[in-house]
Amino acid sequence: MKKLLLIFWLVIFCVTLFADNDIFWALDLPSDDGKALILNWNVAADSIHLQKADSLGMWVTIFSGQNQPASFTDSNLNPDTAYQYRLQYTHPQTGDSLSYTLQAQPKEQWFNLHKLSLLLFILVVSLAILYYIMAVKRGKDFYIRRISGLDSMDEAVGRATEKGKPILYVPGISDLDDMQTIASLTILSHLAHRVAEYDSQLIVPCKLSMVMSAAKEIVKEAYLKAGKPDSYKDDSVFYLTDDQFGYVAGIDGIMVREQPAANFFIGSFYAESLILAETGYSTGAIQTAGTAQAHQLPFFVVSCDYTLIGEELFAASAYLSRDPLQLGSLKGHDFGKLLVITTIILGVIAEIIGWHWFKAFFEGV
Amino acid sequence: MTGFMSTLGLWMAVFFTFSIFSFLYKDNPLYKLSEQIFVGLSAAYWLVYTFFSMMMPNLIVKLSSDFKGNIILLIPATLGFMMLLRIFPKTQWFSRFPIAIMIGTSAGINMVRYTKSDLLSQVSATMINPFAAATTSAIIGNFLLIIGTICGVYFFYFSKKQEGMSAVPSKLGIWFLMISFGASFGYTVMARVSLLIGRLEFLLKDWLHIIK
Numbered sequence: 206m207k208k209l210l211l212i213f214w215l216v217i218f219c220v221t222l223f224a225d226n227d228i229f230w231a232l233d234l235p236s237d238d239g240k241a242l243i244l245n246w247n248v249a250a251d252s253i254h255l256q257k258a259d260s261l262g263m264w265v266t267i268f269s270g271q272n273q274p275a276s277f278t279d280s281n282l283n284p285d286t287a288y289q290y291r292l293q294y295t296h297p298q299t300g301d302s303l304s305y306t307l308q309a310q311p312k313e314q315w316f317n318l319h320k321l322s323l324l325l326f327i328l329v330v331s332l333a334i335l336y337y338i339m340a341v342k343r344g345k346d347f348y349i350r351r352i353s354g355l356d357s358m359d360e361a362v363g364r365a366t367e368k369g370k371p372i373l374y375v376p377g378i379s380d381l382d383d384m385q386t387i388a389s390l391t392i393l394s395h396l397a398h399r400v401a402e403y404d405s406q407l408i409v410p411c412k413l414s415m416v417m418s419a420a421k422e423i424v425k426e427a428y429l430k431a432g433k434p435d436s437y438k439d440d441s442v443f444y445l446t447d448d449q450f451g452y453v454a455g456i457d458g459i460m461v462r463e464q465p466a467a468n469f470f471i472g473s474f475y476a477e478s479l480i481l482a483e484t485g486y487s488t489g490a491i492q493t494a495g496t497a498q499a500h501q502l503p504f505f506v507v508s509c510d511y512t513l514i515g516e517e518l519f520a521a522s523a524y525l526s527r528d529p530l531q532l533g534s535l536k537g538h539d540f541g542k543l544l545v546i547t548t549i550i551l552g553v554i555a556e557i558i559g560w561h562w563f564k565a566f567f568e569g570v
Numbered sequence: 571m572t573g574f575m576s577t578l579g580l581w582m583a584v585f586f587t588f589s590i591f592s593f594l595y596k597d598n599p600l601y602k603l604s605e606q607i608f609v610g611l612s613a614a615y616w617l618v619y620t621f622f623s624m625m626m627p628n629l630i631v632k633l634s635s636d637f638k639g640n641i642i643l644l645i646p647a648t649l650g651f652m653m654l655l656r657i658f659p660k661t662q663w664f665s666r667f668p669i670a671i672m673i674g675t676s677a678g679i680n681m682v683r684y685t686k687s688d689l690l691s692q693v694s695a696t697m698i699n700p701f702a703a704a705t706t707s708a709i710i711g712n713f714l715l716i717i718g719t720i721c722g723v724y725f726f727y728f729s730k731k732q733e734g735m736s737a738v739p740s741k742l743g744i745w746f747l748m749i750s751f752g753a754s755f756g757y758t759v760m761a762r763v764s765l766l767i768g769r770l771e772f773l774l775k776d777w778l779h780i781i782k
Binding site: 320322323326327347348349350352381382383384387414415418419421422444445446447448450451452454455457458461462476479499500502503504506507514515516517520524535536539542543545546548549550552553555556557563564567568569 | 590593597601602604605606608609610611612613615616617620653656665666668669672673676677679680681682684685686689690691693694696697698699700701702716719720723724726727728729730731732747748750751752754755758762
């Protein structure tokens, strides 16, 4: 009897499972934050109506139209909340109006597997960075090629000292949440150290208060490291205005009146890049610019003596300091670049031979 | 009164436009005056804007209307207050904490964001079958895209001396970069010319009524 009962329940379970699932079923959207369900159906009809029960239990149509594709993604749902759906259609042969209901609830996933390539890439590059940092610390010497834009720093400071004129440093117009500004501030640290050594004068106008505060700290620390804390002038780093073109107008005025011997435009720049670089050029200053803004680089290339293009800006800190930590990091980045080149070549080959999954993996599809 | 104010505004705009344009000749008192007014006005404007558009709705109003519900806002408020302590030399060191938090969080957030948008998206966009295009020029274009991207990335490879064979992709890379800079330069100059046209239109249309 027990066996019979067990078989009966198994039959019921299988019928429910397969019968219902074959016609109208719901799947949780994989790798999401539990806010969507995929509703699927398999019916012989020209058009269907898909409804969802609202909070009062009333059916609200969420999709009405062609049978194909036999799938609909209901998004903007709440995780772990049960939702009821109803599929309605008219049988093409009998003309009967049929309806199926189901209940489903979306679930949050711990991992978004669409971003697996991102995780792997970051992990591999991070491990490479750690490996190279340890290798540099063990005393291994790595080669770094010349970056002429950074070699100009000494020339600029020397020239400013000879002429008795200041050096203007513009850290860009973005806030500290921009990596270019952070890279710019590390370069400022090295420049300020050199300026302190040569007893030259530095002018750092800032657009944003946070950048000004960070720049002040950095310049002050550089003077301390150089053993000349008394030479540090608090007003050498100052705030101008938050307005983009107000800031540019102010810097133009400084360039024309103070006549700096060297101008550094390093950081994130937008429409103001040419105005700054052209004015600096007209004053005869030696100019070094650096940005990762692809649209502004052309202006700096044509109007500055040296330009740090994109990645060179981020490599500057390691290049200038030769600090093991930063040098290892730079080597790790270089490993990342080789990885990118290899991945692209493999991806192109995979596309040619029809292995589209390789590209899809990196697209996160 | 409204008519007088708008006329005054129009003449002031004309005056400041010419004052700024006068810098094209050389630095002069009119430019200095405009520059100082512009810098001062904009600084004051952004201070007021930041207070009333950011601090008021996002901090003060929320805390005063529902303190318990928005108690987490005390963290950014405290960090902001620590920044203000820069005013006094003895308490300046407090500001290092909010600066460190901002730089640290920015680096962490941006690492993931840019790896996705600036790296993996670009890498996958370059993974194309160059022969899949319909025309010969499109096939050549596909090859240029792949070679240009690879050589462009290789140009920024700092760990190897660029001599002999290894200098070839690097040199190709800088050529690709410079050509793209040239195209970008021309495109942006066109946009700047449209800005100049906008200003000239203001002078000739709104002020002098020469054009309609």
